[in-house]
Amino acid sequence: MNDYWDVNLAHWNGRAAAHAASPGYPVARLRSDPAALSDTIAFDRERLGRLDGQRGIHLQCHIGTDTISLTRLGATMTGLDFSGNSLDEARRIAADVKAGVRFVQSDVYDALAAAGGDFDFVYTGCGALCWLPDIARWGRVVASLLRPGGRLFIREGHPMLWALDDEVDDGLVLRYPYFERAEPMVFTSDGSYVETAEPLGPSTTHEWNHGIGEIVSAVLYAGMTLTGLVEHRSVPWEALPGQMRELPGGEWQLTDRPERLAHSYTLQAVRNA
Known part of the structure; x- marks a missing residue:
């Protein structure tokens, strides 16, 4: 087991309960409104389309709010994460809202052995890829999880x-x-990316960036065909504090000339036959 894995697992296990209690996650809204979606899924709802009858797997699902939202678009979902504490929270939330999600504890790179394959789509959301040291290996895992013609959505x-x-x-x-x-890149912080009243001690993380070309190449070399790549002028958290304004739907954008920066992106691909 690599040092980065142990370090990052301790971080996510230590943050799970605080995130589930934070207003920065839509837990209360999912519980009170059976039609509610997380802001992240709502942002891409048109691109996602109807998912009725489709089997999906959400990699690095954390506390499962996006996973549950995907079930509300008609999918039968598996949520996969390496943090047992995160999955404990995800199972509690899913039970509260009566969402039939299967949650599996596993490292992303071991997803096929842990969760099986032949999925209609693989979903992964914001803030997931930076925890993975090898994006090409990730691409091969995604392709192994999909049936021929199955879709990757990022x-x-x-x-x-x-x-x-x-x-x-x-x-x-x-x-x-x-x-x-x-x-x-090694970071140590006693905070979090969402508001929380829970006391958080100092926590260290190991993270990596991956350029757009590297991500697209990982998808192509793994035997998938790129079907969409949209760069957005917003991101679903205040990524640059003091320089952003909040938009409707939980999105944030540079206050000054936002066209200077691609804030986020949506990528879609299909596995070749």
Whole structure:
């Protein structure tokens, strides 16, 4: 087991309960409104389309709010995550809203052995790929999970955004690598990306960036055909504090000339026969 895996697992296990209690996640809304969707799924609802009768797997599902939302679009969902504490919260939320999601504890790279294959679609959301050291290996895993003709669907923070210094509040400053490197970026923080009243101690993470070309190449080399790539001028969290304004639907955008930055992207591909 790699050091990065142990370090990141401790981080996510320590944040799971606080995230489930945070207003930054739509847990209360999912419980109170049987038609509600998470903001992230609502943003891409038209691109996702109706999912009736389809079997999907959500990689790195965390506490499962996007996974549950996908069931509300008609899919039969499996949620996969390596954090047992996150899945405990996900199972509680799913039980509360009577969503029939199968949750599986596994590292992404072991997903086929843990969850099986022949899925109609693989979904992965914002803030997932940065935890993986090898994007080409990830692409091969995704292809192995899909039936021929099955679809990959990604909504993710743009690698250009991940390369910016989020501690600067008066300009766009490149600080972190844009391209994948063998060495991780190491961060230690006692906070979180969502508001929480829960006390959080210092936690260390190991993370990687992957350029758009590297992500697209990983998809193509794994035997998939790219069917869509849309870059967005918003992202579903305040990624650059002090420099962004909130938009409807939980999205955030640069206050000053947002057209300068690709904030996030949606990518779709299908597995070749």
